[in-house]
Amino acid sequence: MGGPELETLIAQFARLPGLGPRSARRIVLKLLCERETKLLPLAEALSRAAAAVRSCSVCGNLDTQDPCAICTDTARERRICVVESVADLWALERARIYHGLYHVLGGTLSAIVGRGPDDLAISPLLARLEHGRWDEIILALPATVDGAATAHYLMERLKPFGVAVSRLAQGVPMGGALEVLDEGTLATALRARS
C-alpha cells in the first residue's frame, strides 16, 4: 500500500530492535504526516551521524572523534573496564560511578554461534596492557553462560601481566522482589551474602 518507497521504508524500520511491522507502520505514518518537523530532520540526522561517527581505534567506543572523548580524557583513572558492547559502555557511563577507561570486546565467546577469541577484540586489549601501566582490569561481562566463559578465558590471558583483575558482583538487583527472581540469582546472592 502506498507504493514501493513506502513499503521499503516500513520494512527498514521493522528490522530495528524492538520494532515490528505494526510499530514500523505507525512510525512511518507519523513521519510522513509531519514531514517538515519529523521526517526531514531524522533523515538529516541519520546522514550526519553516518558521516561523523566512527569506532574508537583504542577502545571500540562509538564517537565523532578517534580516539574517543573517553580515551582522550586525561582525568580518567588508569583502569580498564572490559564490556561486551558499546551499549554496555554507555550504560556504565550513565550510572556515573566509574571514572576509568573502557575496552569493547564486540561480543562474548560462544560455542553455539561459533565465536572464538579471534572474533573478539582480545588482542588489542592485551596490546593495551603491554604498552601501559594499569591499576585494574574490571570484567563487566553479562551474567550469562557465554559471559562467564569469556570472563574465565580473559582471566587466564590476563594472568601473565600481573595486573589486578576483578568482576562485577552478582546478586539481587536494586528493587528486586525475591519472589520474582530466578533460582540462579537467588542462589548466587545467598552464597555471596555479607
Add this chain to the structure above:
Amino acid sequence: MGGPELETLIAQFARLPGLGPRSARRIVLKLLCERETKLLPLAEALSRAAAAVRSCSVCGNLDTQDPCAICTDTARERRICVVESVADLWALERARIYHGLYHVLGGTLSAIVGRGPDDLAISPLLARLEHGRWDEIILALPATVDGAATAHYLMERLKPFGVAVSRLAQGVPMGGALEVLDEGTLATALRARS
C-alpha cells in the same frame, strides 16, 4: 556521549510514536554498528519516501501517485468509507473486506482540542458527493466521544444528498473475553444483541 550528531539522532528517534530515550539509544547503536546494512539503507529509504510520497488530492491517502492507487482503481465499488486517519485506512485495507473508496478526515471534531468542521476534510467530502453518484457512505470513525460526535455531525451534513449512510457495528471484539471488557462495550453489545 558520542558527540552532538549522536545525541541529535537519538533525540529524533525518541520523538517517534512508541519510542523513548532508551529504545531510541538501542536503535541508534544498532544502526551505527551495522552502518552498511541498516543505517545507510534507512537514510536512503527516508529520503526517497520524503521525495516520492504525497497526500492524495481526492481522498487524503498517502501514496507515490496522485490520485492514489485506490482512487484510480476503477474496479472499486461506488462507496466511500470515511476514516479519521491514513492509519485507519491502511488497517481497513489490510483486513481485505472492503472494496470501495475512502475519505480521510484528518481527525475528529474535538471541543477540548478546539477542532471544528473547517479543520477537517469535510468540504472535500461534500464536494465528492455533489459531483458523483454513490451507493453508500460508511462512517468508520473511532468509538470515542469525539468519534461519535463527528459521525453525528456528518450524518446531518450528508442528509441533503439522500445517500445511504451507515456506521461500523459496535460490540465485543473478536477473541474478547467478557471479563476484561469495559462496561461501555458490554452495555453496547448487550443492547445491540441479535
